[in-house]
Amino acid sequence: MLSQFKPYLQLGSRRVGAGYPTWIIAEIGINHEGDADVCAQLIRESARAGADAIKLQTMDADENYTPDTTSYPLFKKAALSPETVTEMFRLSRSLGVEPLTTCGDLKTLQWIQALHPVAYKISSGLFNHIPFIQQVASLRTPLIMSTGVATWQDIDEMMALLHQVGTTEVGLCQCTPLYPAPEDSLHLGCIRAMQERYALPVGYSDHSLGIEAAVIAVAAGASLIEKHVTLDRSRLGFDHGISAEPDEFARMVMRIRKVHTLLGSSEKILTEPLRQARNTISRCIVARRPISMGEIFSEDNLTVKRSSAQERGAEPKCMPQLLGQRARQSYRENEAIYV
Known part of the structure; x- marks a missing residue:
């Protein structure tokens, strides 16, 4: 639709897009519940499981939610200090895993920017926060945007906005922000539709139970996969219930790599x-x-x-x-x- 956008994202040393290996994000989010030691363990487990990146959620509760929302107490309890997040980024990089985070306010963005993430993730809930997205886009760092509550018109308008401000590296994610997301709500066919409509990398952010949807999404054309990870799925609250424990996450990674091998190349070349x-x-x-x-x-x-x-x-x-x-x-x- 808009040829300005690159067909790939340059994320550190990796290119992410059609024809490149799937980029797998372990979404830690706030499953650390504010405990730095748990966060560090989740990063180590994600690295062992084969994740390419980990993602935190550094959402300042006072800046992002009113006190009467269910999100406010969760994010208030799970807040990590800038110093702790900096240490988590350092740990992740030492393990060969790219650290990302989702933030939703300019004050947090300022100190996250100093950590030099390879991309900024815009959640489905932030998709309509145009002033914030414009500020993030001005940083000229790749954007990964979930489209869970967006219509085609919403996405068209967002692409036009990003085109206007000169953004060139954008990835979209099919996403269903229901917890858990029923199978008939996932609409993985939108992955290919977005690729054809916008000619840019499209991924899948998974909120369904198990790992099957994430694996199938790769066969449906997803260039990146985001899946929540936890140390204990039986824990109440936060995103534990829809998350994969480390061994399950590792199985997902293995199956995704197998799908990538099976898909091979679209070129008909005789070996x-x-x-x-x-x-x-x-x-x-x-x-x-x-x-x-x-x-x-x-x-x-x-x-x-x-x-x-x-x-x-x-x-x-x-x-x-x-x-x-x-x-x-x-x-x-x-x-x-x-x-």
Whole structure:
């Protein structure tokens, strides 16, 4: 739709988009419940499970929620200090995992900016916060935006806005912000639809139970996957109930990597094994019966068969060239015929 946007995101040393390995984000969010040690353990477990990135939620409760919302006490309790978040970013990078965070106010954005994340994540709930998004876009850092409560018109308008301010690296995520999200609400077909509509990377942020939807989303075209992670899914509150425990997250990563391998390339290129297979199984022109030298080639004495790779005749498409020509030598039955 808008050609200004790049077909990939440059996230650290990785390119993320169609044709590149799936970028997998372990969404820690606030499942650490404000405990720095738990947060650090979640980062280590995510790294061991094979995540490419971890994501926190650094939402200042007083700046983002009114006290009568259910979000206010959760984020108030789970707040990590800027110093702690800085240490978590440092730990993540030491483990080879890119740290991200979602924030929703300019005061927090200012100190998050100093941590130099490779991208900024805009949640579904922030999608209509135009002033904040404009400020984030001005940083010229890739944006990853969830579209969970956006219509096509909303997304069209957002893309036009980002185009206007000169943003070039944007990724969209199909998302259903229901906790848990029922299977019939996931609409993974929107992944391909967004790719075709906007020609940019599209991912999937998962709030369903289990890991099946995240794996299927990759087969549906998702370039990045975001899945919540917890140390104990039985804990009450926060996002524990929809999260994957470390072993389950590791299985998800393994299956996603397998899907990527199975999808392979969209290019129809014959590798050496396939070239050998082609010589083995494809058909060629051979003598239907013994042919004498000087005899005219016809459908009566020529046919098409699979022959040994050591003695392959001309391609079947060459049959019209041969018909009506005189044989320059004699041929045994089933002997290869060349043009």
